[in-house]
Amino acid sequence: MKLRFLASAFGLMMPAIVFAGEYNLTVDRIQIDTGDFVKEGIGYNGASPGPVLRFKEGEEVSINVTNNLDEMTSIHWHGLILPFKQDGVPGISFTGIKPGETFTYNFPIIQSGTYWFHSHSGFQEPDGAFGAIVIEPEGREPYRYDRDYVVQLTDKHPHSGDRIMRNLKMMADYYNRQQLTVGDFAEDASEKGFLATLKDRMMWGDMRMMKVDVEDVQGFTGMINGKGPDQNWTGLFEPGERIRLRFINSSAMTYFDVRIPGLEMTVVQADGNNVQPVTVDEFRIGVAETYDVLVRPKTAEAYTIFAESMGRSGFARATLATKEGLEAPVPSLREPPLLTMADMGEMEGMAGMDHGSMAGMDQPDMEGMDHSKMAGMNQSDMEGMDHSKMAGMSQSGMEGMDHSKMAGMKQSGMEGMDHSKMAGMNQSGMEGMDHSKMAGMKQSGMEGMDHSKMAMDDGSVSDPFYAKGSGLLPVAANGGKFLSYADLKAQKPLFEEREATREIELRLTGNMERYIWSINGVKYEDADPIRLQYGERVRFKFVNETMMTHPMHLHGMWSILDVGAGQLNPVKHTVSVQPGTTVYMETEVDAPGQWAFHCHLSYHAATGMFRKIIVEGGPETPAAAVSEQSVKVGGGA
Amino acid sequence: MSFLKSLAVTTLAGLVMMPSLSFAQERRQDTTPRKESLKIWGAQLEELEYRYSDDGEELATWNGDFFYGTDELKFRWLTSGEYAIEEQAYEGLENQIVGQVPISTFFDAKAGIRFDTPEGPDRTYAVLGIAGLAPQWFEIDANFYVSKDGDTSTELDAEYELLLTNYWILTASLDATMAFSEDREIGVGKGLVSTETGLRLSYDLIDRSFSPYVGVVHERKYGDSADFARADGAGTEQWFAVIGARLSF
Numbered sequence: 033m034k035l036r037f038l039a040s041a042f043g044l045m046m047p048a049i050v051f052a053g054e055y056n057l058t059v060d061r062i063q064i065d066t067g068d069f070v071k072e073g074i075g076y077n078g079a080s081p082g083p084v085l086r087f088k089e090g091e092e093v094s095i096n097v098t099n100n101l102d103e104m105t106s107i108h109w110h111g112l113i114l115p116f117k118q119d120g121v122p123g124i125s126f127t128g129i130k131p132g133e134t135f136t137y138n139f140p141i142i143q144s145g146t147y148w149f150h151s152h153s154g155f156q157e158p159d160g161a162f163g164a165i166v167i168e169p170e171g172r173e174p175y176r177y178d179r180d181y182v183v184q185l186t187d188k189h190p191h192s193g194d195r196i197m198r199n200l201k202m203m204a205d206y207y208n209r210q211q212l213t214v215g216d217f218a219e220d221a222s223e224k225g226f227l228a229t230l231k232d233r234m235m236w237g238d239m240r241m242m243k244v245d246v247e248d249v250q251g252f253t254g255m256i257n258g259k260g261p262d263q264n265w266t267g268l269f270e271p272g273e274r275i276r277l278r279f280i281n282s283s284a285m286t287y288f289d290v291r292i293p294g295l296e297m298t299v300v301q302a303d304g305n306n307v308q309p310v311t312v313d314e315f316r317i318g319v320a321e322t323y324d325v326l327v328r329p330k331t332a333e334a335y336t337i338f339a340e341s342m343g344r345s346g347f348a349r350a351t352l353a354t355k356e357g358l359e360a361p362v363p364s365l366r367e368p369p370l371l372t373m374a375d376m377g378e379m380e381g382m383a384g385m386d387h388g389s390m391a392g393m394d395q396p397d398m399e400g401m402d403h404s405k406m407a408g409m410n411q412s413d414m415e416g417m418d419h420s421k422m423a424g425m426s427q428s429g430m431e432g433m434d435h436s437k438m439a440g441m442k443q444s445g446m447e448g449m450d451h452s453k454m455a456g457m458n459q460s461g462m463e464g465m466d467h468s469k470m471a472g473m474k475q476s477g478m479e480g481m482d483h484s485k486m487a488m489d490d491g492s493v494s495d496p497f498y499a500k501g502s503g504l505l506p507v508a509a510n511g512g513k514f515l516s517y518a519d520l521k522a523q524k525p526l527f528e529e530r531e532a533t534r535e536i537e538l539r540l541t542g543n544m545e546r547y548i549w550s551i552n553g554v555k556y557e558d559a560d561p562i563r564l565q566y567g568e569r570v571r572f573k574f575v576n577e578t579m580m581t582h583p584m585h586l587h588g589m590w591s592i593l594d595v596g597a598g599q600l601n602p603v604k605h606t607v608s609v610q611p612g613t614t615v616y617m618e619t620e621v622d623a624p625g626q627w628a629f630h631c632h633l634s635y636h637a638a639t640g641m642f643r644k645i646i647v648e649g650g651p652e653t654p655a656a657a658v659s660e661q662s663v664k665v666g667g668g669a
Numbered sequence: 670m671s672f673l674k675s676l677a678v679t680t681l682a683g684l685v686m687m688p689s690l691s692f693a694q695e696r697r698q699d700t701t702p703r704k705e706s707l708k709i710w711g712a713q714l715e716e717l718e719y720r721y722s723d724d725g726e727e728l729a730t731w732n733g734d735f736f737y738g739t740d741e742l743k744f745r746w747l748t749s750g751e752y753a754i755e756e757q758a759y760e761g762l763e764n765q766i767v768g769q770v771p772i773s774t775f776f777d778a779k780a781g782i783r784f785d786t787p788e789g790p791d792r793t794y795a796v797l798g799i800a801g802l803a804p805q806w807f808e809i810d811a812n813f814y815v816s817k818d819g820d821t822s823t824e825l826d827a828e829y830e831l832l833l834t835n836y837w838i839l840t841a842s843l844d845a846t847m848a849f850s851e852d853r854e855i856g857v858g859k860g861l862v863s864t865e866t867g868l869r870l871s872y873d874l875i876d877r878s879f880s881p882y883v884g885v886v887h888e889r890k891y892g893d894s895a896d897f898a899r900a901d902g903a904g905t906e907q908w909f910a911v912i913g914a915r916l917s918f
Contacts, residue, residue, distance in 0.1 A: 123699035154702075199877075202711040202917070206877055209835040237805040240775060251876075545775055545802055548740055555740075557706055626696065639707060644699060 051091040057082065057163075058098045059105045059129075059151070064160055066188050066253040067260030073160035073188075074101065074151070081184050081258055081282065082149075082163030089144040089170040095137040097129055104128040104153055107137070108587070108628075109165065110320060111147040111304050111605040114139040116625025119587055121152045124628050124644055128153060144169035145304030146278040146322045147605075148184070155193020158284035158634045162186070166278065167304075174523060175300050175309065177326055178273040185279065185317070185339055185348050187252035187286035188260075196249055196284075197635055204547045207251055210244045210345060210368050240545060243370040245579055246504065247343030248635065249285045254339060254348025264359065265350040271332045275352065276300075278324050281317040284634040287342035287581060287608075289316050290323075291509055292335050292352070293363060297325035299515060303604040306523035313512035316342065318583040318608035320632035323515075327352070334358040342504065342581070344368040366509065374501035375579055375611040496596075499612030504581065518595050520602035526590060527620050529599040532571035536562065540609060540631070540641065542578040548639055549578075549631065555640025562629065562643050564621045566650030571618045574609045582636065583608045586645070588627040592618040606632055624650035706739035711917065716869075718913025720886060724904065727754040733916075736769075743769040745779070751787075758788040765796055776801030776809075783814060790854050793817050806830070822848040822857065833870075838880070842867040851893065856901065858893020871915055880915040 062075040076082025087093055099105045106128045108120035118139040122128035129135040144167040151161035164182040189196060199206040212233070220229040236243060259265035269275050277297075281288060291297075291314040298311045301324035309326075317323055317339075329335055334353035341347060344365045351359055495516040498505045508514040542549040551559070564570055572591075574584060584591075585606045592601050594616040601618075609615045630642035714733035721727055732749040744766070751761040767781030777800050785792040798812035810826040824846045831839040846862040869884030886909040890898050895905040 123701035123703060124697065126697075128701070197707070198709055198711065201707070201709040202713075203877065211832055211835055213832040213834050215834065234805065240802055240804060240806065543774055546740060546771070557704055638703070642703065646696070 051088060053087065053091050053093050055085060055093060055095045056098070057095060057107070058100055059107075059156075059161065060100045062160065064188060064258075065260075065263075066255060067262040068253045069190050071188075071190055072192075074156045075160050076163050079258065080160030080162070081186070082161075084164045084166055084182050085149065087141045087165065087167045089141055089167055091141045093137070093139060093141055096134050097137065098134040099129045099131055101156075102131050104130060105151055105156060105161070106153045107149050107161075108152040109137075109139075109147065109149050110585075111145075111322070112139070112141075112165070113143055113588065113590070113623070116588055116623065116627060119627065121587065121628045124626055141167055143167060143304065145301055145306070146182070146280060146324050147304050148280045148282055148320075148322065150282065152628070155197065155284075155634060155638070157282075158189070158193040158196070160186075160188075162282040164278070164280055174306055175326060176274060177276040179267075179269055180276045180278070181267040182257065182278045182280065183267075183337065183350065184257050185281045185283060185288055185290075186255050187249070187283040187341070187346065188255050189249060189252040189284070191251075193284070193634065197638060200248060200547045200635055201639075204248070204544050205242070205245075207249045208242070208244060208247070209250055210246075210343065211242065212244060239376075241371075241376070241579060243372070243503070244343075244368065245371060245544060246369055247286065247341060247345050248580070248633075250343070250345040252286065252341075252346050254286070254288070254341065254346050256337065256339070256348045256350040259350065261347065261349040261362070266356055266358075267350065267352050268356070269329060269352055269354060271330055271354065272328070274326055274328050276324060276326055277337075278322065279317055280322045281319055283319050285319065286346070287316055287318050287583075288339040288348065289314055289342060289506055290337070290339045291315075292327060292337050293360070293510070294333070294335050295327045295329055295352075297327055299323055299325050299519075302520050302602055303606060305526065305603045307602055308521040308523055308600075310515065310519045311513065312508075312515040312519075313510050314506070314508040315515035316506050318581070318606060318632075320583050320585050320606040321604070321608070334360040336360040336362055338363050340365055342369070342506075363509065369503045371579055371611065372501050372503040374499040375503055497608075497613060497615065498610045502610065502612065504610060517593060517602075517608075520593070520595060521597050521600040522602050525599050525601075526603050527592065530569060532618050533568040535571040535573055537573045537575065538584075540574060540576045540578055540582050540584075542580070542636075542641070544579070547635075549636040549641035551641055551643055556630075556642035556644075557640065559643060561626070561646045563646050563648055564619075566621055566624055566647055568621045569618055570621060571616060574607070574615045574617070576609045576611050576613055576615075579611045580633075580636075581608055581610050582641065583632040584630070585632045586619060586627065586629045588623045588625070588645075589619050589621060589647075592620075594618065621647055622650075623647060706741065708737070708739055710737040711735070713915075713917040715915055716913060717916060718882075718884075718911045720909040720911045723908040726907070728752060728760070728909070729754060738769070741770065743777075745769055745781075756788075760787060761785075762787045767796055767798070769800070772799070773801070775803070779812070785855075792852075792855060816852065818852075820848070820850045820852045820857075822846060822850075822862070836873045838871050838873070840867075840869045840871065840882075840884075842869075848894075853897065856894060856897040858895075858897055860893060861891040862894040863888065863890045867911070869911065869913075878917050882911075882913060882915060884911045885909065886911050 057076050060075055060078050062073055062078055062080060064071050064073040064080055073080055097107055104122065106120045106122045116125050118137050119125040147165040147167065149163055149165055150157040164184050166182065191199070205211065217229060217233065253260045257265045267275070279290060296311050296313060297315070298309045299307060299315065300309050301307060303322055315323055329352060332354045334351050337350040337352065339348040344367065347365060349362055494500065495505055495518065497517045506514045539552050541551065541553045548555060576582060583606050590603045591605060591607050593604050593607050595601055607615060607617050624647050626647070627645045628642065629645045630637040712735045714731055716730060716732040718730055720730055729752045730750060734745050734747045736743050736745040738744050747765040747767070749761070749763050750759055753760050763783060763785050765781055765783040767779040769777045769779045772778045779796065779798040779800060781796045783794040783796045794814040794816050796812055796814055798810065800810040803809045806829065808828040812824045814822050814824070824844065826844050828840060828842045831841070833839055844865040848857045848859055848862050851857065851859045865886060865888045867884055867886040869882045871880040871882035873880045888907045890905040898905050
């Protein structure tokens with residue numbers, strides 16, 4: 033308060049007022065003890081995770097990073113909007129920090145929320161080089177809370193990052209210990225019949241794909257704030273208090289499904305940006321994402337924060353309690369998910385596919401698809417198609433949707449698809465739809481739709497961001513509400529709503545057997561940069577042609593995730609793209625310079641799912657933009 | 670918090686705070702290792718075992734490879750040998766150096782040289798082959814050899830792993846050699862020369878780097894090759910009990 037007053041006083045005399053904070057970080061070789069094993073790793077100021085950096089919006093930070101390693105290092109400020117030379121990606125923003133060198137980052141803080149920082153050199157981040165960033169807003173938070181904890185998740189592996197990379201390249205399934213066995217075959221055979229099971233296995237074997245290919249790197253210990261499950265990080269509270277938990281997934285490779293049995297969580301922020309509060313029982317946090325939730329334990333009992341990995345091969349655990357040492361039951365891991373043909377999406381061209389080229393198809397073609405071979409699929413799986421380019425479909429079946437681009441499809445050709453359910457936007461008919469072109473839909477028609485609770489015909493829950501029939505579709509452990517991207521609506525839009533000036537398609541591609549990951553079939557080493565023009569608004573179309581989930585992270589500029597909410601689409605820095613789905617995000621190209629853009633799974637980025645983005649044009653010098661920002665900040669103070 | 674944070678609250682004119690760095694839009698080239706092909710090496714001893722035959726012969730055998738390279742080009746040294754313990758002689762000793770490039774999603778083509786230096790006459794061959802993963806998870810390695818004297822032969826290796834559990838693995842392997850011309854000196858007749866069939870039950874003890882196993886191996890010679898063996902006073906068929914370990918680094 034005093035500070036603000038002082039600042040305001042000076043503000044009268046000065047054209048601009050800024051706070052300047054100086055911070056020191058050392059990059060050190062450390063020992064990491066997970067409770068299950070102790071390993072050599074890399075940390076900041078002697079620990080992993082490093083310190084929580086607490087900034088204030090409007091502050092000019094100056095961060096001295098001293099490299100005590102015998103190799104190059106770097107720090108990337110994940111999610112922060114800053115001049116590109118401060119972004120900390122060696123080879124793109126700067127040269128890196130040499131051994132023994134102290135490098136000083138200088139940039140203004142022009143945002144608030146929960147973020148994190150990590151090394152962008154080699155596999156230092158999987159080896160432990162990360163920490164949290166908490167930025168206090170200039171104004172008031174739109175929600176109240178009494179306590180505030182960072183909950184930073186990671187997947188600590190006994191092997192070093194280099195070793196893991198080499199093992200995966202030698203044998204892509206090196207770490208996969210969830211593979212289907214003879215016993216599983218017998219079990220399935222007794223359930224579904226011998227021939228059906230054999231057929232199923234042969235179908236997957238024919239593609240040389242594994243249904244269990246959910247987590248590349250198993251055998252880790254899930255950690256929260258540097259504590260393994262047995263070390264049990266504990267956050268204290270008084271009954272009745274509102275606690276803000278800032279979840280950050282700093283894992284190298286692992287998605288976590290997070291729940292706190294006995295407590296509802298109100299999600300108020302995603303990737304540092306406030307969202308309209310949505311109360312859930314469980315949420316899935318992709319690698320590099322952050323979610324801030326509010327919880328309000330009313331009684332003095334202990335609560336377990338349980339974060340199960342998406343592939344159920346491990347978990348992290350922490351406790352909320354009124355005093356240290358209290359514990360609540362720790363749930364057991366649920367059954368590992370199995371991928372389905374729906375997750376094959378584009379590859380086999382079924383559920384969730386983009387039928388852009390289907391124009392002119394007719395009934396025989398539809399019938400030609402042998403559904404019998406598609407395990408877990410039913411007729412309704414066709415609903416997962418991208419209808420964006422199917423013009424001329426019977427309007428009557430698709431009320432309220434703008435299908436202007438659908439051309440030349442024979443009516444009869446669509447009969448296999450039960451469109452009767454789409455009329456009036458029946459939820460069940462909408463599942464898995466490509467929402468891309470929904471922007472053109474009448475807002476009024478959308479508003480009534482609750483994407484979050486779409487139920488399938490059989491009554492189970494669905495999520496438009498998963499291929500229909502996907503084996504990865506999350507379900508809350510207590511049968512309650514599981515957060516979907518479709519639930520995320522920006523609290524206050526950061527940008528004016530406008531039509532994108534162009535679309536860039538990025539197919540997420542890979543070869544699992546060779547452990548090569550790429551974009552549009554090209555690895556980073558062979559790829560030209562993606563060139564964007566300053567001032568344009570680019571619509572990125574992610575088409576996931578692999579069987580794995582990819583958390584795509586664009587540096588330097590926001591990713592406006594298209595959830596069909598128009599102006600209220602949430603603003604993120606990392607967008608998860610599930611197998612067999614197409615996801616759109618838009619970016620206001622407002623940051624000159626060059627930036628990294630990549631899958632945040634460490635070993636996917638390292639094997640090629642990575643691009644350099646060059647933003648051409650813009651202000652003569654980004655400094656101009658920076659000073660503008662400073663003036664604005666100063667004026668506000 | 671264990672870190673040092675010195676928050677110096679200063680007020681400065683915005684213009685002074687403006688970073689005085691030059692922000693000319695220089696385009697840095699990414700010359701970090703990220704922009705280079707990932708270079709990987711690996712070493713594996715698929716088989717390292719002691720064999721005891723139904724007629725009391727004892728053998729020490731190995732079959733392994735070492736590779737170094739990128740996705741686009743790998744160099745591989747393949748080595749295999751059969752050492753007769755009593756005779757203190759190499760019944761078989763084979764080394765190959767090949768270059769390997771991908772030709773499809775799941776297969777690589779190989780070309781290189783093979784040196785056979787067992788007890789007895791040596792041979793040098795040019796090697797052309799393919800290796801990869803066939804549908805239904807069969808590991809395939811098929812090679813075509815031409816010796817210095819123009820003798821040609823082909824060898825097929827197939828392997829299938831049956832997962833009893835995620836750690837107990839039953840591996841079935843078949844290795845068949847066929848010759849298109851006779852090389853009497855080393856006992857190779859035209860036609861199907863020999864097969865080696867194996868069944869090994871292994872347990873992954875340390876990750877996938879150390880997996881001890883036990884198994885049975887059947888070796889058989891056919892046609893002219895069998896006749897040559899008989900003429901040389903050797904058997905044409907042998908059963909082995911084997912014990913060993915699969916190693917990878």
